[in-house]
Amino acid sequence: MAHSVTMRTVAERAEVSTKTVSNVINGTGSYSPETEQRVREAIEELGYRMNPFARGLRSRRTDTIALVLPNLGQPFYAELAEQIMRAPQTQGLKVVLQSTHGDARRERAVLSAHQELVDGVIYVPHALGPDDYLPLPVTRPTVVLGERPADATTLSLDYVDPADEQGARAVVGHLLSQGRHRIAVIGERTGPMAGARRLRGYRAALAEAGVDYDDSLVISVDDADLWSSGVGAATRLLRTRVRFDALFCFNDVVAVAALSVLTRSGIKVPNDVALAGFDDIEAARFASPPLTTVDLRRESIARTAVTLLRSRMDLENFRDLPGRSESIGYDLRVRASSGVPSSR
Template identity: 85%
Template sequence: MSTVAEKAGVSTKTVSNVVNGTGSYSPETEQRVRAAIEELGYHINPFARGLRSRRTDTIALVLPNLYQPFYAEFAEQVIRSPETQGLKVVLESTRGDAGRERAVLSSHRELVDGVIYVPHALGPEQYLPLPFARPTVVLGERPAEAAQLGLDYVETADEQGAHAVVGHLLAQGRRRIAVIGERPGPWAGARRLRGYRTALAEAGVDYDESLVIGVDDADLWSSGVAGATRLLRTRVRFDALFCFHDVVAVGALSVLARSGIAVPDDVALAGFDDIEAARFASPPLTTVDLGRESIARTAVALLRSRMDREDSRELPGRRESTGFDLRVRASSTTTPAPTESGVTAR
């Protein structure tokens, strides 16, 4: 900057103001500074700037994988969010591996200013004791023991959304509602299973464990194929199928079609996530939209407000909740839905 200042006949402070868009200077001064920068071939080094300011203007988005369309679409919303303006987003795929989740959460240190974390392999009892290196926002249900920690949470309406979609299936006269989802663990599937069971109990329908099919990786289309195949082989009677993810529902739909089972006449089908493919399935898939844009904006806003503090640890942990929309489509009802959004909750 000293070389540019000498070339342009101004102070280094003026060069800094022009480069950073701060302070006041005349158009003529700006033109001289920019001409000197171009002539000298000067380029800003963001890494050197970060070492001096201790800011990199970069955040990490830690996801279980990118082959699940919901995560890919959510990542796009984080990158495009107005709250992300001026920040770079680094995507980290943990591939559902507990060791990678631990490493990513505790090793970023000087590389990023903050982290948005979607837990998958680790439960709260495993990730809460970790030495979080940077301000962190967690997506999912906040456990009681996290209240005293400097972690912010965006709680998604997994349980409420599952309750609504199962209530919709019950309202269609379905009573034998099968489920395909994650095996028991710390994932969103546990919350969706709670919503399923609550809706059944409120309708006076007994919970039947033989109707619940667990799969190892509910982010794969093939898991829907495998889960539906296993369900049919049990020969248990069911008149509806609720899948904890749209990718599983679309995979299951292909099995039902090949087996001569009509959707929705024989079996009503519903998913969860409202990925783009849900609208183009045949028939279009009833599902729950958690509001990816709202989740992304809320998470980035929480993270940014903590990053902007001199000591982010002084700020107590916060919790924000987002709503959902029930998208009723042809896979679950033989009569046309009045609108695509049958239920909205906030």
């Protein structure tokens, strides 16, 4: 190897033991200022770089957490990842990111393969439900994004629980309050959980307003490529000729894509159709018209996830604590896309 400068080389050069070099590098133990000076010079002159594998093997700490998520092409996940990397709670930790492409096989593989390289895992499930991932071996502290299933407590899995149902209920309630009663839905299956929960919220809001649920208003889309499936779903919806005065999409990407279809078809938003999305991605705010949507508080999700994870990582044995669950609130973002129809 070109780079075979080890701690020992440094120690010899500085005329100290490797222990002292280790102490200086890690700020552990104590040493005189002159010793530190000599060690630092030796490191500099030799171009020494510590071998993280040797350290990891010995100390069993990596100061690294893994973030396992479905797809960076979806702005919600990309923005969530960025928030997690930036959270103050993440200071001092490295974050390695693994995308599973929203594919069940890869999700399982990533989850069971790479835990040993990190001190903890934040897992955003997509293709796998609890029945699929709970049997997988958990060897590191793990925080899951989603609703906690019953068995997770004993497994010491922590959950960050976003307000999918309440958010959907609120935004649909808002559409109803604007006088819209024929509210079509384009619902992707964002993981096995979120889609179902958003649909529940939709139905709850209708029930509350005494509006009947109409199955012909609900379109389901595949979530492999949300942009084009949004276009596809909106096109299908228009073709069915079913009457609707509002459209609620379970995802802003789908909503923005649907907006382009509506606009192209000469349907005015919000005059003919009120439009609402979900997630409050940046692109929603800058759509024309700006999109009414639900903010799941990504920053809060990120902060809570890292905090839960660290607290478990700090434990002697991470299974000493039963699994916890933290609910996150939501914010309804009312924008022009759901405005009251004006006379034209």
